[in-house]
Amino acid sequence: MTPNNESNSRLALARADSGDEPICNPLHARTFSEVLAETQLRRRNVLRGGLGAAVTMLMGPAALASWPAPTTHTKGERPGLLGFQAIPTSVADSVVVPEGYRVQVLLPWGEPITGTYPSFDGLRASNSAQDQAEQVGTHHDGMHFFPSLDAAGRPRSDEGLLVINHEYVDRLFLHPDGAVLSAPRPFEEVAKEMAAHGVSVVEIRRDSLAQWSALRGPRNRRITATTPMRFEGPAAGSPLLRTRYSPEGVLVRGTLNNCAHGVTPWGTYLTCEENWANYFCNREARPPREHSRYGVRNTPGPLGWYSVPGWHTVAAAEDPDGLCARFDATPSGSSAVDDYRNEPNAFGWVVEIDPQDPDSMPVKRTALGRFAHEGIVFQPPRAGRRLVAYSGDDARFEYIYKYVSREPYDPDTAGSHLLDEGTLYVARFDTGGRGRWIPLVHGRHGLTQAAGFRDQAEILVNARAAADRVGATPMDRPEWGAVHPKTGEVYFTLTNNNDRDPESTDAANPRGPNRFGHIIRWREDVPLPAVNEESIGFSWDIFIFAGDHSTGRVQGRPLDDSNVFAAPDGLWIDPDGRLWIQTDIGSGAMNRGDHEVFGNNQMLCADPTTGEIRRFLTGPVGQEITGVVATPDQTTLFVNVQHPGETTSGPAFERGEWTSHWPGGAPSRPRSATLAISRIDGGKVGG
Ligand code: FEO
Numbered sequence: 001m002t003p004n005n006e007s008n009s010r011l012a013l014a015r016a017d018s019g020d021e022p023i024c025n026p027l028h029a030r031t032f033s034e035v036l037a038e039t040q041l042r043r044r045n046v047l048r049g050g051l052g053a054a055v056t057m058l059m060g061p062a063a064l065a066s067w068p069a070p071t072t073h074t075k076g077e078r079p080g081l082l083g084f085q086a087i088p089t090s091v092a093d094s095v096v097v098p099e100g101y102r103v104q105v106l107l108p109w110g111e112p113i114t115g116t117y118p119s120f121d122g123l124r125a126s127n128s129a130q131d132q133a134e135q136v137g138t139h140h141d142g143m144h145f146f147p148s149l150d151a152a153g154r155p156r157s158d159e160g161l162l163v164i165n166h167e168y169v170d171r172l173f174l175h176p177d178g179a180v181l182s183a184p185r186p187f188e189e190v191a192k193e194m195a196a197h198g199v200s201v202v203e204i205r206r207d208s209l210a211q212w213s214a215l216r217g218p219r220n221r222r223i224t225a226t227t228p229m230r231f232e233g234p235a236a237g238s239p240l241l242r243t244r245y246s247p248e249g250v251l252v253r254g255t256l257n258n259c260a261h262g263v264t265p266w267g268t269y270l271t272c273e274e275n276w277a278n279y280f281c282n283r284e285a286r287p288p289r290e291h292s293r294y295g296v297r298n299t300p301g302p303l304g305w306y307s308v309p310g311w312h313t314v315a316a317a318e319d320p321d322g323l324c325a326r327f328d329a330t331p332s333g334s335s336a337v338d339d340y341r342n343e344p345n346a347f348g349w350v351v352e353i354d355p356q357d358p359d360s361m362p363v364k365r366t367a368l369g370r371f372a373h374e375g376i377v378f379q380p381p382r383a384g385r386r387l388v389a390y391s392g393d394d395a396r397f398e399y400i401y402k403y404v405s406r407e408p409y410d411p412d413t414a415g416s417h418l419l420d421e422g423t424l425y426v427a428r429f430d431t432g433g434r435g436r437w438i439p440l441v442h443g444r445h446g447l448t449q450a451a452g453f454r455d456q457a458e459i460l461v462n463a464r465a466a467a468d469r470v471g472a473t474p475m476d477r478p479e480w481g482a483v484h485p486k487t488g489e490v491y492f493t494l495t496n497n498n499d500r501d502p503e504s505t506d507a508a509n510p511r512g513p514n515r516f517g518h519i520i521r522w523r524e525d526v527p528l529p530a531v532n533e534e535s536i537g538f539s540w541d542i543f544i545f546a547g548d549h550s551t552g553r554v555q556g557r558p559l560d561d562s563n564v565f566a567a568p569d570g571l572w573i574d575p576d577g578r579l580w581i582q583t584d585i586g587s588g589a590m591n592r593g594d595h596e597v598f599g600n601n602q603m604l605c606a607d608p609t610t611g612e613i614r615r616f617l618t619g620p621v622g623q624e625i626t627g628v629v630a631t632p633d634q635t636t637l638f639v640n641v642q643h644p645g646e647t648t649s650g651p652a653f654e655r656g657e658w659t660s661h662w663p664g665g666a667p668s669r670p671r672s673a674t675l676a677i678s679r680i681d682g683g684k685v686g687g
């Protein structure tokens with residue numbers, strides 16, 4: 001085996017704050033007059049002094065008046081929503097939570113859950129690809145708890161299905177001696193990497209001592225980068241989805257880079273495909289926009305993060321079904337059904353999974369558009385009104401989208417048809433705290449054949465290009481969203497953007513460079529439109545500017561020792577209205593320079609009404625905290641720890657000097673895992 005000489009530290013530095021995609025939106029899709037107007041506004045505000053003043057001015061008094069005034073609390077006072085003491089930042093290789101709480105590690109990478117239940121080798125990671133396909137994957141991310149029902153049909157808080165996304169893999173730790181980094185790559189290694197991706201569905205139960213355990217239940221399932229799936233919605237069967245594997249353009253093998261998630265009102269799980277472009281290559285001189293606008297380059301992974309040399313380099317003799325060859329999208333035959341030129345078009349979707357039926361085929365729902373989907377969140381549905389969902393495209397200068405079903409929601413008949421027939425919109429954030437949703441519909445707003453869009457399928461496959469065309473607002477990397485269950489207010493994290501220069505700031509992305517990120521929120525004029533009613537206007541403001549003691553602001557007040565943070569990413573609002581915020585400072589920036597003050601990645605809890613915010617959890621070394629959901633009674637909070645030890649460089653890996661051995665301790669390998677967090681007194685977590 002070729003020694004592993006991969007320098008993760010170099011890659012990590014490149015990845016520090018920019019995510020895993022290159023900038024693909026060269027124009028930032030704004031007109032000159034918009035840039036000019038915003039630049040003039042910003043200069044006026046700088047003259048008036050201070051970030052707070054600038055934000056107030058950009059938003060305008062009307063927008064501010066529409067939000068509740070923040071309440072100030074004296075230090076030490078215990079307001080209603082947040083009932084725990086903030087913890088300090090940490091650089092320890094452990095999970096820390098407030099006094100009165102306990103943490104259990106559940107479902108780490110490698111835990112056997114299906115098939116022959118192969119035991120995990122935590123020292124050498126010697127498990128085979130087949131073993132991995134029967135074990136929990138790596139890089140836990142979005143997650144949901146589907147409770148079992150009791151005899152009376154009520155949801156239980158001690159038993160259910162935990163469904164977990166597995167975003168990507170760390171090749172240093174996945175294979176016993178790191179990965180072979182020369183072409184051709186061994187099939188067995190690539191197959192193991194594919195098997196570690198996807199989704200795990202696992203039945204779990206809490207015992208009388210409040211300990212959770214994974215069961216070998218009949219609904220347990222692994223979905224991977226090779227699981228057969230089909231397309232539904234307007235782009236299913238489109239010529240743009242035809243491949244050698246599926247000449248009709250209706251099937252695809254696998255889901256990739258499953259970042260955050262969503263949950264439908266009818267109880268299915270949605271897994272979202274984020275940085276899928278990094279797995280592909282297309283060596284054409286001028287790749288089609290379906291590839292170039294999404295960052296598919298002539299070698300896989302522009303940052304070399306996932307798969308250099310690519311999965312496609314596996315020898316043909318080892319890969320008769322093209323499982324690996326499909327990641328080279330360079331045309332080699334005479335038409336799309338001879339090769340895999342369209343394989344990248346089969347990724348970048350939201351995938352619906354029925355967690356209750358392990359034999360069901362996952363479905364990529366094309367009406368929701370194709371981009372680097374971070375996650376998807378729904379407005380609480382109401383009978384007789386159309387269903388509304390939001391999804392962010394996480395790359396620098398990309399957009400936030402909204403989907404509205406054509407048919408109204410009916411709890412008795414609600415199902416997947418609501419995700420197949422509807423309208424996709426994209427957000428334009430205007431000055432004055434107002435914004436508009438612009439429909440991406442064929443024939444409207446210049447989305448015509450003459451402009452390069454033959455039909456709705458072509459718009460959906462090229463959602464980014466369509467959004468460019470209609471003048472959407474390029475954002476600072478939209479990550480998770482959350483909808484307040486009572487007010488319908490929508491919150492979105494904008495994690496950071498070092499490439500936004502001072503001249504390209506706008507009202508909704510007012511810091512250039514945006515080193516630490518912010519959280520934006522909006523209120524719809526019509527949250528749940530009726531049939532034949534369009535909902536296009538909204539009011540917005542910035543809830544919080546992440547940062548250190550001098551740059552962080554929540555509702556105009558500076559952040560302090562109890563809550564400084566950077567790179568907001570995961571987001572969830574619990575049934576009581578607590579806003580849980582998780583951070584993902586990149587491996588190259590973590591605990592260095594202006595990010596040293598934030599320590600390891602963490603989770604905070606905020607009261608959206610008062611702006612109170614406290615640090616609730618700090619994670620081990622080299623990881624991000626991502627994924628959060630509670631049991632129905634809110635006495636257990638499930639939280640994911642992704643990629644502990646990612647700050648380990650290639651040479652340090654070889655020397656056995658790993659930055660983390662969490663959760664097993666030395667000498668075992670670091671493992672992504674789920675945390676089950678509860679209060680010792682059995683109360684609601686966070687309360
Ligand atoms: Fe997978 Fe944008 O985080």
Ligand code: CA
Binds near residue numbers: 259
């Ligand atoms: Ca994320």
Ligand code: CA
Binds near residue numbers: 479495569584
């Ligand atoms: Ca992130």
Ligand code: CA
Binds near residue numbers: 584624642643
């Ligand atoms: Ca990460």
